[in-house]
Amino acid sequence: MTDLSQERELVINAQKNPAAFNKLYQLYFDKIYHFILARAGQVELAEDITSQTFVNALENMAKFRWRNVSFGAWLYRIAINNLNSYYRKHNRLVVTEEETLISLADQQLPPLEPYADFDEQIRITELKKAVDQLPDFEKNLVALRYFQEKSYEEIAEILNLSVNAVGVKLHRALKKVRKIINL
């Protein structure tokens, strides 16, 4: 993990010279793309939203200030806004059968570790479906905590919550998942 002073320097450089944004992109691409992919569930959609997120960040670099949030948290916030905006626009649209099939094909999980047995594959696939049933806000929490391995403090910063609230809301989300999978 890059320390904040190094990240701050990268941000200052990118604010002076937009071409230097590339360093921040390299630092954050994987994290942001994986977060969006976990939330979107489709590669093509994840690519569109990731692209939009970094374009928004590049365009708004001059406005970014360290006052309230770190650069990383700011990027996640842009990603979440773009995801929310996409789902607001598309929730009411009827998904065609073809799109459903594409979506299902995209959601097939790649093989887990070589030692993972078939039962485990089934369990994890069911778990994915259960997480997908959570409200968007709880999906963000689960993705940040367990897919991205963020600390409670980092999640609190990204989602603009208190650390306590992160713990409480995460506990509720896990309880819901357990109920869905009958654990």
Add this chain to the structure above:
Amino acid sequence: MDLLNEKNKNQLLINDLRKLGRALNRGNDDFKLALALKLKQQALAKPEPKSKKSFP
């Protein structure tokens, strides 16, 4: 006993969520490169940030 059982179930769930996370973290190097090029072009087309005005 029940409390212990609850804790174990939560831990099982958390372990599985982490496995799910690892399975979802697929690389996409072609896209990463394509987007890097797009951003580079956009950055180069961006006007330089305003510096202090110099008065004649």
